[in-house]
Amino acid sequence: MSDSNWDVVVIGAGPAGATAAALLAEKGRKVLVLEKEKFPRYHVGESMMPYCWFTLDRLGIVDKMDQIGFQQKHSVQFVSRDGQVSKPFYFFEHDERASAVTWQVERMEFDQMIVDRAVELGAEVQDEQKVTQLIKDDAGAVIGVSVENSAGEKRDVFAKIVIDGSGRDAVVASKEKWRNRDPALNKIAIWTYYDGAMRDPGLDAGSTTVAYIPGKGWFWYIPMRNNRVSVGLVADRDYLYRDSRDPGEIFEREILENAWIKEHLEPGKQVGQYWVTGEYSYRANYCAGDGVVLVGDAFAFLDPVFSSGVFLALKSGELAADAIEMALEKGDASAAQFEHYGKDVCLAIERMRKIVYAFYHPEFNFGKLVKKHPHLRPILTDLLIGDVFVDKFEELFAAVREICDLPTELDYGFRVADLEATAGG
Numbered sequence: 001m002s003d004s005n006w007d008v009v010v011i012g013a014g015p016a017g018a019t020a021a022a023l024l025a026e027k028g029r030k031v032l033v034l035e036k037e038k039f040p041r042y043h044v045g046e047s048m049m050p051y052c053w054f055t056l057d058r059l060g061i062v063d064k065m066d067q068i069g070f071q072q073k074h075s076v077q078f079v080s081r082d083g084q085v086s087k088p089f090y091f092f093e094h095d096e097r098a099s100a101v102t103w104q105v106e107r108m109e110f111d112q113m114i115v116d117r118a119v120e121l122g123a124e125v126q127d128e129q130k131v132t133q134l135i136k137d138d139a140g141a142v143i144g145v146s147v148e149n150s151a152g153e154k155r156d157v158f159a160k161i162v163i164d165g166s167g168r169d170a171v172v173a174s175k176e177k178w179r180n181r182d183p184a185l186n187k188i189a190i191w192t193y194y195d196g197a198m199r200d201p202g203l204d205a206g207s208t209t210v211a212y213i214p215g216k217g218w219f220w221y222i223p224m225r226n227n228r229v230s231v232g233l234v235a236d237r238d239y240l241y242r243d244s245r246d247p248g249e250i251f252e253r254e255i256l257e258n259a260w261i262k263e264h265l266e267p268g269k270q271v272g273q274y275w276v277t278g279e280y281s282y283r284a285n286y287c288a289g290d291g292v293v294l295v296g297d298a299f300a301f302l303d304p305v306f307s308s309g310v311f312l313a314l315k316s317g318e319l320a321a322d323a324i325e326m327a328l329e330k331g332d333a334s335a336a337q338f339e340h341y342g343k344d345v346c347l348a349i350e351r352m353r354k355i356v357y358a359f360y361h362p363e364f365n366f367g368k369l370v371k372k373h374p375h376l377r378p379i380l381t382d383l384l385i386g387d388v389f390v391d392k393f394e395e396l397f398a399a400v401r402e403i404c405d406l407p408t409e410l411d412y413g414f415r416v417a418d419l420e421a422t423a424g425g
């Protein structure tokens with residue numbers, strides 16, 4: 001294949017990019033995925049939402065999830081500021097379909113599995129290929145990308161449409177200066193792994209626990225297979241770095257702030273390094289421009305407290321693939337083709353964003369909400385499982401507003417851009 005003959009070039013082989021690549025290759029499109037890392041590569045983001053099931057099913061890889069043996073996840077539970085452990089939100093109590101069971105995944109294997117599927121369906125995936133520039137025509141439409149491989153060799157690749165699935169590197173949003181940060185959701189995450197830490201019995205063995213550090217932030221506790229647990233701490237920078245910059249010291253200090261986490265980690269042994277990342281939530285001004293579409297974290301990143309990232313990556317990859325297929329059929333890759341795509345993804349993100357804001361509000365807790373409005377528990381569960389592309393949450397959000405303010409919806413992200421004809425972006 002010459003480098004001027006692709007229907008679609010995808011930047012990044014994460015879940016968003018690889019899903020879009022797989023579904024477009026399945027339609028017979030000539031798809032090239034360019035990934036800067038050597039694959040498979042480590043990635044954080046291990047806890048999935050039940051509604052991931054539908055995209056995985058469309059990709060034809062649900063059975064593979066259990067064959068690989070990823071830890072099954074049946075519920076999520078919350079440890080409140082005063083140490084009370086909520087009744088788990090069991091997904092099957094709400095929806096008995098196969099999608100009620102989800103997974104905790106090692107991303108190295110999960111992401112590789114989607115890439116393998118994309119290749120099986122006909123996409124070409126090249127790793128250690130970093131996209132360095134967008135190539136535009138005289139009118140400003142994106143017509144390709146410049147790439148540099150690990151040996152420093154450069155080349156240009158041309159396609160009818162470029163998909164940006166570059167994750168939090170957000171190649172297009174960075175180059176075009178489209179990234180808008182959400183000032184209220186600016187946290188730091190520190191995480192590591194434990195072997196042999198405590199698991200709750202039976203069905204709860206694979207449950208995600210979100211445990212508040214009173215007034216400050218929260219821990220995630222994600223039991224994975226092979227007796228390993230992913231444990232992370234998310235809080236404000238000033239709080240975390242108040243007396244040390246050492247992630248291990250900070251982590252050990254904070255474990256003492258949460259009795260549930262302390263008890264569960266006690267029998268375990270910490271393994272490997274401590275990882276640290278800034279966790280600013282953001283959204284791009286635009287979901288697309290002429291010849292280019294943004295998916296997954298390259299479009300928007302939302303605080304990971306409800307494990308929505310992989311779900312939104314898979315779903316946006318799927319929706320973008322459908323919109324791109326229609327655009328290619330029409331022979332029109334202009335930005336206007338992608339407005340519906342952007343609107344759908346933004347609406348879903350806004351629903352998740354509201355409950356994320358509520359989570360951080362000192363007056364809010366799920367127990368309080370459900371006690372006052374027991375009939376809203378199913379709709380709250382809908383939100384927590386990822387059934388967020390349907391408009392049914394107004395009563396829930398009205399009830400949440402009785403406890404705390406909710407953010408107004410952002411007025412960007414769903415529109416498409418007029419790209420400037422600055423070659424190289």
Ligand SMILES: Cc1cc2nc3c(=O)[nH]c(=O)nc-3n(C[C@H](O)[C@H](O)[C@H](O)COP(=O)(O)OP(=O)(O)OC[C@H]3O[C@@H](n4cnc5c(N)ncnc54)[C@H](O)[C@@H]3O)c2cc1C
Pocket residue numbers: 011012013014015016017034035036037043044045046047048049129130131132165166167168169170171189232277279295296297298304306307308309310311313
């Ligand atoms: C601390 C933390 C905890 C999280 N926990 C969870 C969780 O429990 N559950 C959950 O669902 N989500 C979680 N997330 C979010 C989740 O990790 C992301 O939403 C998800 O990985 C997004 O997938 P993606 O395909 O958009 O991007 P990615 O998975 O990041 O993939 C992007 C790919 O693009 C490649 N790339 C980047 N730049 C270039 C370039 N210039 N050229 C070529 N390739 C490039 C990268 O190497 C990468 O492989 C968490 C995030 C953070 C920060």
